[in-house]
Structure formats: C-alpha cells, structure tokens
Amino acid sequence: MKRKAIIKKAFIKSLPVMAAYVILGMGFGILMNDRGYGPVWSIACSVFIYAGSMQYITADLLAAAVSPLYAAIMTLMVNARHLFYGISMIGKYRNIGKFKPYLIFGLTDETYSLLCDNKDYPSQKKDTQLYCFLVTLFDHSYWVIGTALGAIIGTLLDFNSKGIDFSMTALFVTVFVEQWITSKEQRCALVGIGSAIICLIIFGESNFLIPTMLLITLLLSISYRKRGRSDE
Amino acid sequence: MNDIHSVVLIAVIAAVTIILRFLPFVIFNGKREVPKYIIFLGDKLPYAIIGMLIIYCLRNVSFGAVSDWLPSFLSIIIVVVIHIWKRNTLLSIIVGTFVYMFLVQTVFV
Numbered sequence: 001m002k003r004k005a006i007i008k009k010a011f012i013k014s015l016p017v018m019a020a021y022v023i024l025g026m027g028f029g030i031l032m033n034d035r036g037y038g039p040v041w042s043i044a045c046s047v048f049i050y051a052g053s054m055q056y057i058t059a060d061l062l063a064a065a066v067s068p069l070y071a072a073i074m075t076l077m078v079n080a081r082h083l084f085y086g087i088s089m090i091g092k093y094r095n096i097g098k099f100k101p102y103l104i105f106g107l108t109d110e111t112y113s114l115l116c117d118n119k120d121y122p123s124q125k126k127d128t129q130l131y132c133f134l135v136t137l138f139d140h141s142y143w144v145i146g147t148a149l150g151a152i153i154g155t156l157l158d159f160n161s162k163g164i165d166f167s168m169t170a171l172f173v174t175v176f177v178e179q180w181i182t183s184k185e186q187r188c189a190l191v192g193i194g195s196a197i198i199c200l201i202i203f204g205e206s207n208f209l210i211p212t213m214l215l216i217t218l219l220l221s222i223s224y225r226k227r228g229r230s231d232e
Numbered sequence: 233m234n235d236i237h238s239v240v241l242i243a244v245i246a247a248v249t250i251i252l253r254f255l256p257f258v259i260f261n262g263k264r265e266v267p268k269y270i271i272f273l274g275d276k277l278p279y280a281i282i283g284m285l286i287i288y289c290l291r292n293v294s295f296g297a298v299s300d301w302l303p304s305f306l307s308i309i310i311v312v313v314i315h316i317w318k319r320n321t322l323l324s325i326i327v328g329t330f331v332y333m334f335l336v337q338t339v340f341v
Contacts, residue, residue: 023322027329041238048246053285058245065237068244075248078281082249084274086256087266093257104253163333169289169304170311170328176282177315177324185279192283205291209284216280217273224272 001127010134013120017110018142025146026153027167028055033154034161035063046147050140051108054078056168070210077213085112092118095125099133106136114139191219299340307332 001009025046032042037059045055054075061071085107092115093100107115114135121128154161180186195215199208260266294300311328318324 020322023326027325037238041242045242049242049249051249054245054249057285057288058242061245062238062241065234066241068240071241071244072248075245076252078285079249079252081274081278081281082252083256084271084277086253087260087271087274090257090260101254104257105250107253160337161333163303163336164329166304166307166332167325167329169286169308170325170332171321172282172285172289173308173311173328174315174321174324176286177312178319178321179279179282181316181319183279185276188276188279189283192280193287194283195280196284196287200287200291208291209288212284212287213281216277216284220273220276220280221269223276224269227272 001122001124003130006122006127006130007134009122010131011138013114014135014138014142017114017139020110021139021142022146022149024052024171025143025148026150027164028052028059029147029150029152030154030161030164031056031059031150031167032062033151034164035059037062038155039148039151042147042151043144046144050106050143051079051082052110052143053168053171056171073210073213077209081109082107085109085116088116092116093132096132097129099129099136103132103136106140108139108143111136111139188220192216195219303332303335303340306335 028046029039029042032038032045041062045058049055049058057074057078058071061074066074086104089104089107089112093103096103115132122131176189180189196208196212199212199215202208203211256266290304293304307328310331311324314327315321315324
C-alpha cells in the first residue's frame with residue numbers, strides 16, 4: 001500500500017471519533033475554564049492525561065485541591081478498564097514496531113474501539129504499523145484541538161456557563177444507557193449505582209467514592225466465587 | 233488553588249493512567265496467562281463504575297426544594313429518552329446539557 005493510501009484509510013477510519021472528540025474536548029476546555037483553569041492547563045491535561053471521563057473528573061479534583069493519593073486512587077478506579085483494553089491488544093500489538101509505546105499511551109476507549117478489530121488492518125504487516133500509529137495520532141489530535149477550541153471560546157465569550165458541568169453527567173448517562181441496551185450486565189450496573197447510593201448516605205458526599213469502589217469490588221468478587229462454584 | 237499542587241495532581245493522574253495502560257503489556261508479554269479473576273473483573277467493572285460515576289455527578293443534589301433536584305432529574309430523563317430514541321451520544325449530551333443550562337438559568341433561578 002502506498003503511504004498516501006494508508007494515511008487516507010486511517011483518516012477515514014478516524015472520522016466518527018473526530019466529531020465526538022472535538023465536541024467532548026470543547027466541553028472539557030469550557031469546563032476547565034469555568035473552574036478557573038485556562039487554556040494552558042486544559043491543553044496540558046489533554047496532551048498528557050488523554051482520558052476523557054477522567055479529565056472531566058480532573059477538573060473537579062483540581063478545583064477541590066484534593067490530595068495526590070486521592071487523585072491516584074480515583075484515577076486507578078475510573079481508568080482500571082484500560083487494563084482490560086491492554087490485555088485484549090497484547091497479541092495485536094506484539095510486533096507492531098517502533099510506535100508501540102505511543103500506541104499503548106493512546107489506547108483510549110474510542111481508539112480501542114477503532115483498532116480492536118484487526119480485520120480492518122492493511123493486509124501488509126509493515127503497513128499496519130503506520131496505520132495504527134496514524135489512527136491513534138489523529139484521535140489524540142482531535143481531542144487536543146477540541147480542548148483548545150473550548151478553552152479559547154471559554155475565555156473569549158463571556159457567556160453564562162452555569163450548568164455546563166451537566167455535560168459530564170450527560171456523558172455518563174449516555175454510556176450507561178448504551179451499556180444497558182447492548183449488554184447483559186444490567187446487574188453490574190445496578191451494583192454500581194446501589195453501592196454508590198448506600199455509601200453516599202453513610203459516608204457523605206466528599207468521602208464516599210473509595211468505599212463505593214471497595215464495595216463494588218467486594219460484591220463482584222462474591223459473584224465471581226459463586227459463579228465459580230456453580231461452574232463446577 | 234495552588235499552581236504547584238495542580239501540576240502535581242495532573243502529573244499523578246497522567247502517571248497512573250499511563251501505568252494502567254502499559255501494565256498489561258509489561259506483565260503479560262505473551263508468556264504468562266491472564267488470571268480468570270482479572271478477566272472477570274475486566275468484564276464487569278466498567279458497567280458498575282459508570283453507574284457509580286452517575287451518582288458521583290449527582291452527589292451535591294439535595295432533596296430540599298423542588299428547584300434543587302428537578303433540573304437534574306428532568307435533564308437526565310431527557311438524555312435517556314433521546315439516547316434510546318436516536319442512539320447518538322453527541323446529540324444526547326448536547327440536548328441534555330442545553331436543557332439543564334436553560335432550566336438552571338431561567339426556570340429555576
């Protein structure tokens with residue numbers, strides 16, 4: 001495949017993510033601005049953290065000046081799913097070449113969804129390397145560009161941004177609905193909501209996340225052991 | 233808000249995210265098998281965590297006056313309905329956020 005053809009293929013593949021990342025990135029830029037963090041801050045987050053949901057939460061963590069340990073545990077729980085994207089990409093990325101570290105760094109939910117199916121890869125092995133790199137790079141660029149646009153709009157236009165933070169709630173609700181419709185894991189979803197409500201009532205709004213995560217892990221582990229027994 | 237503290241937080245969040253993304257490639261480099269328990273947690277955790285994050289977003293909503301909880305409640309219903317109807321993530325987020333901003337800025341001031 002010619003270099004140009006690979007670039008075109010990767011660009012077309014990344015188009016659906018372009019729309020999503022530019023708009024969600026803008027939302028993040030505006031939100032950060034709203035919390036008192038200008039373009040330099042939000043762009044730095046999008047370049048170095050590059051994890052959508054976690055960055056929305058980061059805006060809150062920064063504004064609340066939480067402890068680094070709290071931020072680390074929060075990141076661990078929210079981004080734990082990336083471990084499992086990694087596990088499923090080990091085979092496909094085994095001999096992917098010099099871009100491998102960047103490909104792993106840029107393995108977001110959306111990039112994973114574009115690259116997890118290797119039926120779409122170019123037929124030549126040497127082309128795959130460049131193709132995966134470009135899809136990852138395009139996605140990352142959309143995210144950073146969106147963030148920059150949002151941050152600049154946030155500084156230039158003095159509009160009433162009260163309520164803009166609902167975009168984060170809306171993002172999670174759509175993911176929740178999508179998972180509810182397409183999977184058979186409704187019970188897990190309810191475990192998450194139920195544990196969070198119980199811990200919110202017991203521990204209060206500033207301390208309930210870590211107990212919730214422990215409770216979720218405990219409940220899932222119990223169901224794993226039960227399932228193990230019923231399998232025997 | 234202290235700039236150094238903010239830089240530290242961003243660095244910590246970035247580092248933990250990077251570690252999580254690299255860890256599987258470092259541990260399971262083809263030789264070791266992935267434990268069943270880890271695969272199970274990987275399957276189930278995302279669903280539970282999203283549920284938790286919704287409650288996290290709503291943690292400050294109080295159930296005192298109607299104007300405290302009704303905007304969130306209505307906007308979430310709208311997001312759910314539009315999403316079931318169109319299955320378009322961006323549309324659901326934009327309409328939901330717009331409705332919420334309208335409600336808190338003009339209706340329930």
